[in-house]
Amino acid sequence: MSMETSALLTDLYQLTMLQTYHARGMEELAVFELFARRLPPQRGFLIAAGVEQALDYLENLRFTPDELAWLAGCGRFNQRFVDFLAEFRFTGTVHALPEGTACFADEPILRVTAPLPQAQLVESRLLNIIHFQTLIASKAARCVLAAPGKLLVDFGMRRAHGAEAGLLAARAAYLAGFSGTATVLAGLRFGIPLFGTMAHSLIQAHDREEDAFEHFAAAQPDNVVVLLDTYDTEAAARKLIPLAHRLRARGIAIKGVRIDSGDLSEAARRVRRTLDEGGLDQATIFASGDLDETRLRQLLADGAPIDGFGVGTRLAASTDAPILELVYKLQEYAGKPRRKRSQGKATWPGRKQVYRTFDADGAFAGDYLSLEDHPQPGEPLLRPVMKGGRRLSARESLNTARDRIRAQLAALPPALSANQIALAYPVHIAPELRWLAEQLDRELH
Amino acid sequence: MSMETSALLTDLYQLTMLQTYHARGMEELAVFELFARRLPPQRGFLIAAGVEQALDYLENLRFTPDELAWLAGCGRFNQRFVDFLAEFRFTGTVHALPEGTACFADEPILRVTAPLPQAQLVESRLLNIIHFQTLIASKAARCVLAAPGKLLVDFGMRRAHGAEAGLLAARAAYLAGFSGTATVLAGLRFGIPLFGTMAHSLIQAHDREEDAFEHFAAAQPDNVVVLLDTYDTEAAARKLIPLAHRLRARGIAIKGVRIDSGDLSEAARRVRRTLDEGGLDQATIFASGDLDETRLRQLLADGAPIDGFGVGTRLAASTDAPILELVYKLQEYAGKPRRKRSQGKATWPGRKQVYRTFDADGAFAGDYLSLEDHPQPGEPLLRPVMKGGRRLSARESLNTARDRIRAQLAALPPALSANQIALAYPVHIAPELRWLAEQLDRELH
Numbered sequence: 105m106s107m108e109t110s111a112l113l114t115d116l117y118q119l120t121m122l123q124t125y126h127a128r129g130m131e132e133l134a135v136f137e138l139f140a141r142r143l144p145p146q147r148g149f150l151i152a153a154g155v156e157q158a159l160d161y162l163e164n165l166r167f168t169p170d171e172l173a174w175l176a177g178c179g180r181f182n183q184r185f186v187d188f189l190a191e192f193r194f195t196g197t198v199h200a201l202p203e204g205t206a207c208f209a210d211e212p213i214l215r216v217t218a219p220l221p222q223a224q225l226v227e228s229r230l231l232n233i234i235h236f237q238t239l240i241a242s243k244a245a246r247c248v249l250a251a252p253g254k255l256l257v258d259f260g261m262r263r264a265h266g267a268e269a270g271l272l273a274a275r276a277a278y279l280a281g282f283s284g285t286a287t288v289l290a291g292l293r294f295g296i297p298l299f300g301t302m303a304h305s306l307i308q309a310h311d312r313e314e315d316a317f318e319h320f321a322a323a324q325p326d327n328v329v330v331l332l333d334t335y336d337t338e339a340a341a342r343k344l345i346p347l348a349h350r351l352r353a354r355g356i357a358i359k360g361v362r363i364d365s366g367d368l369s370e371a372a373r374r375v376r377r378t379l380d381e382g383g384l385d386q387a388t389i390f391a392s393g394d395l396d397e398t399r400l401r402q403l404l405a406d407g408a409p410i411d412g413f414g415v416g417t418r419l420a421a422s423t424d425a426p427i428l429e430l431v432y433k434l435q436e437y438a439g440k441p442r443r444k445r446s447q448g449k450a451t452w453p454g455r456k457q458v459y460r461t462f463d464a465d466g467a468f469a470g471d472y473l474s475l476e477d478h479p480q481p482g483e484p485l486l487r488p489v490m491k492g493g494r495r496l497s498a499r500e501s502l503n504t505a506r507d508r509i510r511a512q513l514a515a516l517p518p519a520l521s522a523n524q525i526a527l528a529y530p531v532h533i534a535p536e537l538r539w540l541a542e543q544l545d546r547e548l549h
Numbered sequence: 550m551s552m553e554t555s556a557l558l559t560d561l562y563q564l565t566m567l568q569t570y571h572a573r574g575m576e577e578l579a580v581f582e583l584f585a586r587r588l589p590p591q592r593g594f595l596i597a598a599g600v601e602q603a604l605d606y607l608e609n610l611r612f613t614p615d616e617l618a619w620l621a622g623c624g625r626f627n628q629r630f631v632d633f634l635a636e637f638r639f640t641g642t643v644h645a646l647p648e649g650t651a652c653f654a655d656e657p658i659l660r661v662t663a664p665l666p667q668a669q670l671v672e673s674r675l676l677n678i679i680h681f682q683t684l685i686a687s688k689a690a691r692c693v694l695a696a697p698g699k700l701l702v703d704f705g706m707r708r709a710h711g712a713e714a715g716l717l718a719a720r721a722a723y724l725a726g727f728s729g730t731a732t733v734l735a736g737l738r739f740g741i742p743l744f745g746t747m748a749h750s751l752i753q754a755h756d757r758e759e760d761a762f763e764h765f766a767a768a769q770p771d772n773v774v775v776l777l778d779t780y781d782t783e784a785a786a787r788k789l790i791p792l793a794h795r796l797r798a799r800g801i802a803i804k805g806v807r808i809d810s811g812d813l814s815e816a817a818r819r820v821r822r823t824l825d826e827g828g829l830d831q832a833t834i835f836a837s838g839d840l841d842e843t844r845l846r847q848l849l850a851d852g853a854p855i856d857g858f859g860v861g862t863r864l865a866a867s868t869d870a871p872i873l874e875l876v877y878k879l880q881e882y883a884g885k886p887r888r889k890r891s892q893g894k895a896t897w898p899g900r901k902q903v904y905r906t907f908d909a910d911g912a913f914a915g916d917y918l919s920l921e922d923h924p925q926p927g928e929p930l931l932r933p934v935m936k937g938g939r940r941l942s943a944r945e946s947l948n949t950a951r952d953r954i955r956a957q958l959a960a961l962p963p964a965l966s967a968n969q970i971a972l973a974y975p976v977h978i979a980p981e982l983r984w985l986a987e988q989l990d991r992e993l994h
Contacts, residue, residue: 106551108712112734115706116745119733124747124768130754174737180769220754227748231707232715239710261560262676263872265684266713267553270677288564289557292619300561302569303672305879308887309575309665323569324625333891335993366892417872426871427708427862434750442753446778447811 108268111167111192112174114228119175122221123185134220135436135455136227137212138234144425148525149516151245151509152201152213153276154237158230159495162194165226194222198490201458203500204241204279204509205485206516208531210473211458212486213238213430220437227432235430236269237276243397243422244280245513246523247415250397251404255412257299258285259392260420273420279506281513286414294502299414301329301362301390308334314343318351325356329390332375333365341375345382360388360411368393369408376409388412396424397523443544452537453544458485467515474534553713556612556637557619559673564620567666568630579665580881580900581672582657583679589870593970594961596690596954597646597658598721599682603675604940607639610671639667643935646903648945649686649724649954650930651961653976655918656903657931658683658875665882672877680875681714682721688842688867689725690958691968692860695842696849700857702744703730704837705865718865724951726958731859739947744859746774746807746835753779759788763796770801774835777820778810786820790827805833805856813838814853821854833857841869842968888989897982898989903930912960919979 107113125131140150167175167189176186196218201207213234216223247256258277261270274290284297291298302320310316313334321328328351332340341361348358361379363371368391379387391403392414403410417423433451434442443453452473459472459482472480489496513521520529552558570576585595612620612634621631641663646652658679661668692701703722706715719735729742736743747765755761758779766773773796777785786806793803806824808816813836824832836848837859848855862868878896879887888898897918904917904927917925934941958966965974 106553107716107734107738108552110734112737113706113712113715114733115704115731116733116736116743117731117747118745120745120769120772121747121751121765124751124765125754127768128764134750134754136750171737178736178743180743180772224748224750227750228707229712232709232711235708236710259560261558262673263680263875264677265681265710265866266677266717267558267674268711268713270558271552272711286560286562288559288561289552289555291561291623292557292616293552298561298623298625300565302562302566303669304889304891305579305581305669305672306566306569308879308889309570309579309882319573320566320569323572324565327565327625335890364891365894421710421871423871426866426868430708434753437754444749444753445780446749446809449810 109161109164110171111165111225112171113232114225118225118228119181121224123181125221125224126185126188131219131221132438133217134223134434136216136223136432137435137456138214138216138230138430138432139212140209141429141431141449142209144428146425146525147242148520148523149206149208149242149529150238150428151241151280151512152205152207152234152238153203153241153279154234154272155200155203155214155489156499157233157237157272158214159198159490161229161233162198162226162490163493163495165192165194167192192222192225193493194218194226195493196222196490197488199486200489201485202487202508203505204512206468206512207458208471208529210452210531211471212456215455215486231430231432235428237272238430239422239426239428240273240276240419241280241509243419243425244277244282245509246397247400247419248281249513249521249523250400251413254410255390256282257412257414258282258287258419259414259416261287263417264420269420275502277419279502280509281506296502302331304331304334307331313340314347317344317347321351321356321358328356328358329360329362330358331362331364333363333371337363337366337371338374338378341378345378345384348382348384358384358387360390362390362392362414364391364393368410369403369406372408372410390414392416394418441540441544443541445545452533452541454537454540456537459483460485462515467517468529470530470532472532472534473537475536475540478534478536480534554606554609555616556610556670557616558677559670563670563673564626566669568626570666570669571630571633576664576666577883578662579668579879581661581668581877582880582901583659583661583675583875583877584657585654586874586876586894587654589873591870591970592687593965593968594651594653594687594974595683595873596686596725596957597650597652597679597683598648598686598724599679599717600645600648600659600934601944602678602682602717603659604643604935606674606678607643607671607935607938608940610637610639612637637667637670638938639663639671640938641667641935642933644931645934646930647932647953648950649957651913651957652903653916653974655897655976656916657901660900660931676875676877680873682717683875684867684873685718685721685865686725686954688864688870689722689727690954691842692845692864693726694958694966694968695845696858699855700835701727702857702859703727703732703864704859704861706732708862709865714865720947722864724947725954726951741947747776749776749779752776758785759792762789762792766796766801766803773801773803774805774807775803776807776809778808778816782808782811782816783819783823786823790823790829793827793829803829803832805835807835807837807859809836809838813855814848814851817853817855835859837861839863886985886989888986890990890993897978897986899982899985901982904928905930907960912962913974915975915977917977917979918982920981920985923979923981925979
């Protein structure tokens with residue numbers, strides 16, 4: 105069984121709590137909500153992502169015979185409980201924000217309603233799945249907003265945190281509006297467009313830079329993008345001109361060049377001039393190297409003649425804000441709202457819904473967080489996506505979700521679409537919800 | 550095929566370069582080295598980790614029929630090349646630092662010697678594997694140095710970046726000296742000791758906090774650690790006292806308590822007093838919530854009576870330094886040293902070795918980076934671990950590597966073991982290496 109589908113990819117306390125629930129027959133309906141406690145100071149909004157993978161996980165969740173044998177032998181669990189786990193399936197209901205919805209602190213991305221043991225066990229992996237893709241889609245959306253109309257490609261796999269992060273960063277970035285990825289497996293698994301050029305090693309393995317360019321061009325004549333900065337960027341651009349003319353005679357065009365180091369703005373300007381003067385005005389310039397939304401804005405504000413960007417490490421590890429405070433909290437059990445009051449970590453109790461209002465231009469004008477049975481102005485965002493442990497509709501295509509994000513980014517208030525975060529987006533707490541929280545606090549005293 | 554073993558978990562450019570190498574018959578021996586270009590400003594040393602997983606990857610690397618069919622149909626590769634990939638195996642030699650070796654900028658963690666296409670293809674995933682575990686082992690080592698003798702447990706799976714990150718963060722933290730992890734799958738896969746208590750949801754699902762404690766204690770009487778901060782930490786500690794006496798009559802001991810929010814130092818002091826006065830002086834206090842090495846030092850300097858710590862998100866995503874500048878560079882091809890000279894990214898050419906010197910007390914006294922055939926004072930650190938694509942010795946046990954790290958941490962110079970980073974550790978570049986780099990630069994002009 106692969107690690108990403110294992111029921112044991114969870115925290116030990118889930119299993120010890122389940123043993124308690126099982127021993128006490130505590131199997132009534134529980135409602136858990138997954139949401140961001142607060143946003144990182146570097147983020148004005150989040151893009152909810154990973155719901156599809158979360159539903160896959162829930163649909164396929166079961167303990168394998170090997171896992172059950174290991175649990176029975178580890179000395180912590182009694183056989184009656186292990187037998188219960190052998191039959192364990194997720195049979196609950198899930199409400200979720202549509203993949204790619206812009207969302208804010210306190211707003212549930214996912215709501216799980218299921219018998220307490222089922223809703224409890226899945227906490228750790230649901231967080232792990234939704235957290236990562238939401239993290240990356242949110243970061244990628246900022247890049248897309250910073251470089252409208254530019255080709256953006258995910259280059260981050262090598263320094264993403266492991267295999268799944270590499271693969272799913274490609275998915276989350278594509279959802280958010282990137283043109284594609286360098287990660288080949290994301291092409292096979294998700295049909296995401298692939299992009300790639302060459303590494304410095306190809307140049308270094310040749311004694312002459314122009315031989316490397318020529319051999320590469322001959323081997324894939326349809327997609328010739330050459331890397332200029334192995335030794336001296338401008339010298340490489342100059343060497344490219346006569347080669348390009350020779351290749352043209354063989355029917356091969358230089359599609360573009362890549363620059364990966366130095367002052368990208370200045371280098372791109374000089375390379376552009378050399379290419380234009382040499383008759384390569386159709387060749388595009390692609391830049392990479394420590395890029396993120398801040399650098400993209402700087403380069404474009406500076407008028408750098410760059411047509412596309414490879415965004416790698418800083419995207420795939422979201423380096424300026426490498427985690428989100430996503431949590432998964434019990435809000436109702438056995439028909440009764442529940443509230444955690446830990447210092448600095450109190451939650452809004454009950455089954456909730458998010459309502460979004462829009463201004464005359466269709467831009468987001470503020471949200472209401474409310475109890476599900478107390479509607480507010482605006483459009484309700486959480487929708488049922490799973491019932492009885494099965495998806496309610498077929499898997500949505502990646503491009504449908506991608507179109508949704510494009511529309512969401514277009515409807516952001518101007519301060520958010522400019523990646524400014526000083527002005528918080530208003531999320532109003534409905535009066536009934538405040539009242540319920542106060543009532544629960546009084547009962548606890 | 551699971552994602553973590555797929556040959557397509559690589560960057561597209563590796564395959565396009567391979568097609569070029571294949572077309573030109575460029576299959577002579579290449580030497581690539583994997584190393585940190587520089588250390589993050591927050592790190593004084595790194596702990597090399599993940600070599601075992603890297604060797605697993607190399608030993609098992611092959612393209613599946615499905616992957617080959619997909620490559621043949623994607624329009625980028627010719628059939629002759631796809632046929633070449635069908636036979637593709639890694640048959641090279643690998644030298645590596647022993648798992649858990651402390652290392653510094655420019656020092657190779659891994660050196661791969663293989664026919665150029667083989668050594669090239671594996672770049673992306675080798676980086677992805679070594680990067681993550683080295684990142685986490687280095688962070689975890691700082692926590693271990695900050696809290697000597699304390700119980701440290703990895704709690705980070707839920708906000709680690711995906712499944713593999715969750716699982717391997719547990720491994721890397723245990724290697725670095727953590728006592729164990731909450732991630733159950735790491736117990737099954739690696740035999741790492743598991744720790745866990747209860748979540749707030751168990752408390753919230755009960756109408757009375759003391760009922761939750763009692764039910765939990767009855768269900769796993771051997772390991773009763775209760776969570777105090779769901780509503781009011783001190784009140785919960787007071788409720789625990791009479792319950793503990795009732796449980797003792799049934800032969801059940803309260804092993805400890807956990808505090809997860811608020812001013813941990815102050816809360817621990819008050820809880821300690823309450824427990825001691827109530828006859829629970831044997832019960833330990835375990836703390837969690839946004840912990841890292843800095844908070845651990847503060848809490849311990851403050852004299853907080855805390856016996857163990859759950860270190861989660863900030864460990865598993867290494868939030869203060871979420872990436873390392875690890876790179877994998879061609880240093881020799883066809884018997885000739887190679888050098889990349891890109892601005893700010895130049896490399897030291899040739900096959901290298903790291904020599905470590907020690908002072909009279911056995912502490913690290915400085916390293917030499919040299920060409921392999923120019924020995925320097927000190928102990929050579931890189932050792933052969935794979936030949937002909939097969940491991941040279943049986944897999945090392947996790948505890949052997951763990952013992953090695955304990956010894957490495959004890960031998961760090963005092964500034965590094967105090968997590969101070971102002972004074973850089975000396976890595977001397979041997980004169981022959983400087984000379985070779987200069988010679989290559991001259992040839993390129």
